[in-house]
Amino acid sequence: MPKIVLGNISRLIIHSIGNKSTADGVRLCDELSNYENVADNLNKLITTNFKFDELYQFYSSLDLSLNRVYTIIKTMFEHTHIDDFINQSKNMGRYLYEKSNHPQIKAGELGIFYLADCTVDNEIVDCIGIFKSENKQKILKVEDKQTGYDLADIEGLSIHKLDKGCLIFNLHKEQGYLVAIVDNTNRRAEAKYWTDDFLSIRPINNDYHQTTHIMESAKQFIAQTIDADDEASKSEKIGLLNRSVDYFKNNEQFDLQQFEQQVFAQDDLIQKYQDFSQNYAQENQLEPVRNFDISPKAVKKQEKYFKSVVKLDKNFHIYIHGGKDMIEKGRDEDGRKFYKIYYQEEN
Template identity: 40%
Template sequence: MFYYTDAIIEQLAIHRVGNKLQDEFYVLSEKPVDVSDGVLSQLLMHYFLSPFAKLDEVYRLSHPSNTRSLNEVFHFSNSFFSGELEFLELSQQLSKHLFEVSNHPNIKGGELYIVHLRDVQLEGEVHEAIGIFKSENKEAYLKISPVQGAFGLDYEQEAININKLDKGCLIINSESDEGYKVLVIDQTNRQQEAVYWKDDFLGVRVRNDAFNQTGNFLKVYKKFVNEELDETFELERADKIDLLNRSMDYFKNKETFQQDEFAEEVLGNPQAAGLFNSYRQQFEEEFESPFGDQFAISGQAVKKAQATYKSVLKLDKNFHIYVHGKRELIEKGYDEEKGMNYYILYFTEEH
């Protein structure tokens, strides 16, 4: 978990970065911003850091060639943390790099905030960090103030909502030899142009820890059950729900994933187990994120994945049947006279 209650803003620089493809430019500040005002500092802390409080995924700065020093954000951050680069130059170099990759027509220009932070806490350890934040969207705000027995009304046309950070990144000065611990926020773009922040600018990939191994495994297994098994086995929807429920029960009740144990207790079929192993290997090779034969199970990841594991049989628009277990108590048939499918459910008590 990430905590910022005791964090301190040491330095802040603000620059503006436009869209290179739209012939916009960047404007670089020549000096840092004074953040000695306590109220301003607290507002900035809320704006910059509060969105990260609920994040679980930790990333690494990387490069496709596996030569991490070729990643510009890693190079400049590492130079700053090691004392080879001054803060203002760090902020200017990061701004120039962002400008160079802002070449999709839908990317919005905006202010880029580079922050040097002290005493941020991640996973129980306190560190310094570099914060990179971008504001792209502005809103109009009304301002009301008392004036001679009445109230005056004014407005700010293009103001920033401190509860809506558009894009952000925290580079924690920890585990530099592995690409640092990195937290990432992108709240604005959900389309193709959004990849520029994570991929083109930051160059990050997910850290392969227990949280991500657990979450990725459950995603791969769910996709395998819903999309792949049909090519070999004739499965009813109730069978698929049963396979998903059994996998969720396994991850809820175990502390460690064991490949052979999972295949026996959940899949229960050597042919299906072989198909799944081949399927997961494709994921491991494509995303360079091996699961291994065993890994620690993250309860947080299981809880997050459970929300996407649907155990509902939707029958036309008339009925929804929630299936929590015991596949043998559900039978499916076809009524020739009515020309309709039906389910028989066996139960002891009605609540």
């Protein structure tokens, strides 16, 4: 993961983008926005919202020059006059409007800004940022009157959280630049318009990305394949999940063959996992990998999605951290289900 330090905003323009499906239209501005009075808050909003664990790049299945946002950004970097910046920002606003055609997409303000003198691994580069604000925040303003104080509500942009945004660093132009994103409203399918339809980006194939997707594919395989097997119990499933997490927590390097042997052990289960992971890679357009450095940050993020608890009705929770051979599942003469647990000593 590169070390990135952001510079300060040197220019900003804001446009209003509606929903095309309801013919809201757009309002494209001809002048840069004045942000001098809120410069500190604006810079803090940018620096606190973006994380650089997973980075992206623009792409096109045919040719990178067909990616509209990429070509706009490329022109902005190559032609830095204010008039060029304003004109290209309008092009971006028009393009976002074309992609805002799902009825659930909210209208909002589109901001395009320029960050000069950013640092990426000790290299000084410029950066162009984009954000869209969809959810307004209300605050109460205290109005001073001669006889006392009144309260009035004011609606505006949050100074703490961006709804959607991206930073494009002027590096690796031929590969689609270096892109960081934030999307705090990506909860439903229609929200994918920001990353997929509008930006058209994909993750850079680094250690964080590889760790994330191997762990995700293992989790999905265990959930889908083991659940489909009537003879597999919840404890066996949890044992596989725990062994998966333990492998990533206890190793610095990932080795596919070693991972398969330590986690799945049985030849038939390994073969099922290999078939599943191959399909998973194809569906998610991932390159097959056998070895890479494990990203501790990716492991920490993914670990919380690996369940290790068997919930029995509303009475008991059994936390399982391995040792499936010490757990026996059965049913008594009255048809009641039970777990029998063996142990060496009580702590």
